[in-house]
Amino acid sequence: MWDRSADSWSGVTCKDGLVVGLDLSDESISGGIDGSSSLFKLEFLRSLNLAFNNFNYMAILLSLANLSLLENLNLSNAWFTRQIPAELSRLRKLRTLDLTYLYSLKLEKSSLRSLIGDLGELRELYLDMVNVSAEGSEWCDALSSSVPKLEVLSMSYCSFSGPIDASLMSLANLSVIRLRSNNLSTTVPSFLANFSSLKMLHLGDCGLQGEFPQKVFQVQTLQNLYLSSNELLKVFLLDFLEDSSLETLVMYGTNISGRIPDSIGNLRKLLLLDL
Template sequence: MKTTLLSFLLCYCFIHLTVVVSAKCLQDQQSLLLQLKNNLTFAPQFSTKLKMWNENTPCCNWSGVTCDNEGNVIGLDLSGEEIFGGFDHSSSLFRLQYLQKLNLAYNNFNSSIPSGFSKLVMLNYLNLSYSSIAGNIPMEISKLTRLVTLDLSSFSNSKEQGPTIYNRNLPTFLQNLTSLRQLYLDGISIPTMGHKWGNALLPLRDLQELSMSRCDLSGPLDSSLTKLVNLSILILNGNNFSSSVPETFANSLSNLTHLTYLDLSYNNINGEIPLSLFTLPSLEEIYLSFNRLSGSLQLDNVLKLKSLTALDLSHNNISIHENVVNVDFSSIPKFRYLSLASCNLNILPNLLINQSTLFHLDLSNNKIQGEIPNWIWKLQDLIFLNFSHNFITSLEGPFQSLISKLEFLDLHNNKLQGSIPSFPKHALFLDYSNNNFSAFPQDIGSSLSYMNFLSFSNNNIHGSIPDYLCNASQ
């Protein structure tokens, strides 16, 4: 999801920066574009650009087309046009020699990338993401030495049908692309060991954003990555590193002073989280969930990251301990997303108090006991709250201020008793199952208006079912 969002934002920014510089349009440029349109197969009902192109309007006024002052086409955005079948090597697209930006994301080519792209030597932005590209990524793309942004991301998880860059080709593919600042290769099969793919990236000294999720990469993480000192975003989730974090990598992490976003989730990484991670001054988001990380982590290490807004350590084998005394709430990170599921927590961390910007909190599958204090219901931005699979016995009231924005509340598999509390006003998902509740709430008003899922199963509820449940409808 995160990597898809990045590609979407790239497309969005490109679309909204596309402006018509001049109404003048050179005849040869217009002819090439009309020829391109006529040779493409696309779905007119989904098209917002191609279907509007016609010879009666100057091409520099067409949606998706950007021209320079001389009337040359320098930008082309055909993202989301439902183009089928791709391009052949002789396509008129490859004769648009002044093109600097080309966005073909979110189409349905179902074909390999033609080598003709190497003719577009002026390109500094190329986006072919999520367009059902297949086969080997052509080495000819490495001739586009002006590229600043390259996005070849794919939805494919199939090694047979999805796009591939073979191990021996990766250094050749990257070695000339030294101007790259953003590189997105999500879903491209690159079955390569850690030191090999890490070293292949070394020529990209200006790289700021690197996303290689679901790339069949192997571990261990190599210290060569930390030589990319300009990195601000590093996304490597969904690979199979199957090793601990090497000491050489941990010791050189301090080089990445500009790193704001790190995603190493779903990677089978084992061993302890290196404490050097919590010395990176710019870190805002950390995702390490669904690994095999172990050992203890003191929360005061996390609090050193003053800019941190998102932390996900869920579903590992770590034990988190809060050893913070006399917390200065004004100095702790302001979280928006916090997921500490399956982290062996025994208590509700005090750092959560006054987290006014928090919208996602997952503390499920821990060992939290006793009462949930009522300040949790006062976190007014909270949308997602999961306390399932704990040992919670009660919820401190009053519930009049039960979070107005809360859409997802999961309290199943606890030891809650007494009457079920009032429902959040805009809840979509409520799970109170597998507790010891004995009674339905008296009055829920219009709280069922938005509900998609509601469960009271396996409780000790007695008496009649209230009318508001009998009358509930979709």
């Protein structure tokens, strides 16, 4: 149905008579798609959402790289598989890239740097469940040198290791850091408290050790903190700020020491507390 006020049909957005947005998410699309599809003739397309469909374990098509004006690409939960084509790096206007929960998607033959190296406009990167297979500071270096405007980093279950390198500090706009269930096996760096816009920090089940830096609790913008299932991580609860923004604090399965301070009553916005 045509929506005159939005200049669009349901799932289709037009501007000046051209299709610039296509949202086919959760439309029960099944089977394959090939490079000759009329989809790839929409040369003015800026947003493409194919999430929550079943593309039957086919590879991500190289033809997507020809949609050079794309700013938002969402293929999450769409049953693509195999390698992520490095050709996606040609989508230099991308601001959001979501390849989450495709289960057997890999970056083994290429690298994180080859995928994002030319995506300097990227604001949001979602690669949860993608096998990145990066070691040490390699993934931090790739991010810090490639996507300086990044605001959301979501790379849970990506099979990479630690440490969390200081080069990540160059991503000054980060507001969401989700690294759940990677084998970081490292201490939590205190520089995480320097992200002045940080709203979510999820480091659950990462093999963390040492003492969690108190300064992170005092990041005024922080709303959600997850540290669960890090048995070697020592957490001391000291003073909480009166103007704290914390809404979620999850720390079960960590080594919490000391008494719970009276200042926990300062967490007036708290919705979930799990110790």
